[in-house]
Amino acid sequence: MSAAAAGRGDGGGDPDAARAGGTGTGPAPYDPYAFEPFAVTVDLAVLTVRGGVLHVLLIRRGQEPYAGAWALPGGFVLPRESAETAARRELAEETGLAPSLVDSLHLEQLRTYSEPDRDPRMRVVSVAFTALVPDMPEPAAEGGGDADRARWVPVGEVTQPAFDHARILADARERVGSKLEYTCLATAFCPPEFTLGELRAVYETVWGTALDRPNFRRKVLATPGFVEAVPGAARLTGGRGKPAALYRAGPATALHPPLLRPTEGPAR
Amino acid sequence: MSAAAAGRGDGGGDPDAARAGGTGTGPAPYDPYAFEPFAVTVDLAVLTVRGGVLHVLLIRRGQEPYAGAWALPGGFVLPRESAETAARRELAEETGLAPSLVDSLHLEQLRTYSEPDRDPRMRVVSVAFTALVPDMPEPAAEGGGDADRARWVPVGEVTQPAFDHARILADARERVGSKLEYTCLATAFCPPEFTLGELRAVYETVWGTALDRPNFRRKVLATPGFVEAVPGAARLTGGRGKPAALYRAGPATALHPPLLRPTEGPAR
DNA sequence: CCAAAAGTGTTGACAATACACCCATGA
DNA sequence: TCATGGGTGTATTGTCAACACTTTTGG
Numbered sequence: 001m002s003a004a005a006a007g008r009g010d011g012g013g014d015p016d017a018a019r020a021g022g023t024g025t026g027p028a029p030y031d032p033y034a035f036e037p038f039a040v041t042v043d044l045a046v047l048t049v050r051g052g053v054l055h056v057l058l059i060r061r062g063q064e065p066y067a068g069a070w071a072l073p074g075g076f077v078l079p080r081e082s083a084e085t086a087a088r089r090e091l092a093e094e095t096g097l098a099p100s101l102v103d104s105l106h107l108e109q110l111r112t113y114s115e116p117d118r119d120p121r122m123r124v125v126s127v128a129f130t131a132l133v134p135d136m137p138e139p140a141a142e143g144g145g146d147a148d149r150a151r152w153v154p155v156g157e158v159t160q161p162a163f164d165h166a167r168i169l170a171d172a173r174e175r176v177g178s179k180l181e182y183t184c185l186a187t188a189f190c191p192p193e194f195t196l197g198e199l200r201a202v203y204e205t206v207w208g209t210a211l212d213r214p215n216f217r218r219k220v221l222a223t224p225g226f227v228e229a230v231p232g233a234a235r236l237t238g239g240r241g242k243p244a245a246l247y248r249a250g251p252a253t254a255l256h257p258p259l260l261r262p263t264e265g266p267a268r
Numbered sequence: 269m270s271a272a273a274a275g276r277g278d279g280g281g282d283p284d285a286a287r288a289g290g291t292g293t294g295p296a297p298y299d300p301y302a303f304e305p306f307a308v309t310v311d312l313a314v315l316t317v318r319g320g321v322l323h324v325l326l327i328r329r330g331q332e333p334y335a336g337a338w339a340l341p342g343g344f345v346l347p348r349e350s351a352e353t354a355a356r357r358e359l360a361e362e363t364g365l366a367p368s369l370v371d372s373l374h375l376e377q378l379r380t381y382s383e384p385d386r387d388p389r390m391r392v393v394s395v396a397f398t399a400l401v402p403d404m405p406e407p408a409a410e411g412g413g414d415a416d417r418a419r420w421v422p423v424g425e426v427t428q429p430a431f432d433h434a435r436i437l438a439d440a441r442e443r444v445g446s447k448l449e450y451t452c453l454a455t456a457f458c459p460p461e462f463t464l465g466e467l468r469a470v471y472e473t474v475w476g477t478a479l480d481r482p483n484f485r486r487k488v489l490a491t492p493g494f495v496e497a498v499p500g501a502a503r504l505t506g507g508r509g510k511p512a513a514l515y516r517a518g519p520a521t522a523l524h525p526p527l528l529r530p531t532e533g534p535a536r
Numbered sequence: 537c538c539a540a541a542a543g544t545g546t547t548g549a550c551a552a553t554a555c556a557c558c559c560a561t562g563a
Numbered sequence: 564t565c566a567t568g569g570g571t572g573t574a575t576t577g578t579c580a581a582c583a584c585t586t587t588t589g590g
Contacts, residue, residue, distance in 0.1 A: 464569085481569080481570090509568030510569040511569080
């Protein structure tokens with residue numbers, strides 16, 4: 001164990017100690033190059049619901065390692081960027097979305113992956129984010145950046161992605177599934193105006209369970225600020241049937257009481 | 269924007285691109301020193317309940333910046349360590365706890381703080397963790413490491429801590445408060461054997477609300493695997509009153525249905 | 537008219553609350 | 564015996580799940 005960490009004795013990541021560790025370049029204080037450097041990146045699990053199936057945005061790798069494998073989009077955090085800023089920038093570059101739209105998207109920090117050997121070449125610490133977006137065309141159709149190598153892939157068909165991205169994707173699915181229970185996050189998967197049937201499809205797709213339509217409707221409408229009716233608007237959804245009323249996302253973010261998954265866990 | 273990130277085009281934090289960015293040291297691939305380095309640290313919000321008040325473990329800083337201010341314990345992630353391993357190591361060093369005990373503690377990754385100027389000296393990306401520990405003596409009494417400068421401080425009395433540690437502490441309180449609702453985490457604040465009154469005190473302390481004793485008891489006992497009775501054992505808690513039965517933490521981790529805070533949020 | 541989807545009503549099971557009440561112990 | 568905290572019982576209230584039913588559209 002190096003003296004840099006063992007004897008630091010200062011709260012909060014104190015770079016003073018850097019002079020005593022790593023490659024040992026001398027006693028100069030605050031020497032940013034004294035340690036073997038860590039690369040800091042972001043990885044993005046961008047999820048959407050297309051045709052009743054949860055999809056994730058993946059990019060085909062062109063280089064070793066994992067050449068030809070699918071990987072989550074992501075990239076380096078630049079010297080003057082926060083991780084979230086880097087995530088939004090990468091999202092814009094790799095999907096071809098308008099920056100104004102990217103700025104308003106729901107982006108949530110998932111967790112940070114820091115196993116020493118998660119990248120075989122060097123030490124890479126990656127801050128993972130989850131982005132929830134409404135259904136949109138294939139990234140290639142919009143062009144720009146790396147979008148030509150990006151594709152929406154059903155999460156069930158993702159096999160052997162690069163690095164530890166299978167784990168990140170699993171964590172993202174878990175997080176989103178449980179966040180639907182106690183937040184109003186589901187509207188992030190929907191276009192600006194949506195029917196309650198479409199909102200219900202989000203829950204059913206992410207959870208993989210069917211929900212009782214009348215009860216779901218009551219629950220959503222009984223939660224103040226979850227959705228707001230668009231007066232007079234209606235739209236046909238399945239081609240047939242009664243046109244459904246349209247709603248917008250409301251100002252609420254929390255869901256009290258929560259909307260729990262049915263038949264989940266060892267209920268008492 | 270540097271070409272390193274803009275043109276990366278490879279999923280998953282690809283160090284190949286490092287040669288094109290930062291200090292520009294040449295075309296050698298995988299050059300770990302090509303970028304202005306990021307320091308990666310961990311910060312720990314170690315919480316406990318002492319005498320009905322939530323406390324956090326803080327360390328008095330000895331050096332500038334923020335000399336004399338309180339700071340969360342933490343330190344550098346070593347080259348061959350994951351962030352969680354680093355967090356456990358720092359926890360052992362700064363509290364003087366036995367490593368075996370530290371290994372079994374509940375440690376949860378909170379989030380990563382990466383604002384470019386959160387440390388005035390250099391770029392420090394910090395992975396924050398929350399640890400929940402039972403009430404224990406002052407760190408100084410156990411000695412070892414930096415424990416002589418560490419103290420338990422009531423969270424209400426923490427003013428102007430170093431760096432962005434006020435934000436980290438606030439996020440930790442928020443996270444722990446909501447985790448009590450839908451997980452069995454409260455037992456992590458208790459000693460190995462505890463009474464239901466002590467468990468209830470954890471909820472009341474963290475939430476700052478009173479709970480109905482009989483209903484709390486029924487709720488906990490009705491959740492399978494939350495607590496397990498210690499047969500025949502009993503202990504006096506307040507000096508007076510009927511001795512209370514003792515319980516151990518059970519194998520369950522989730523709480524279905526959740527134990528919601530009373531009068532919380534805009535209930536429907 | 538039929539199928540399909542939206543929307544409304546009703547009912548029974550069960551959970552949460554708010555208490556009243558009893559038990560065991562120290563002072 | 565009184566104060567204090569543990570433990571039990573119970574009635575009211577409300578919420579949720581299940582399902583029957585009506586409405587509105589396209590074929």
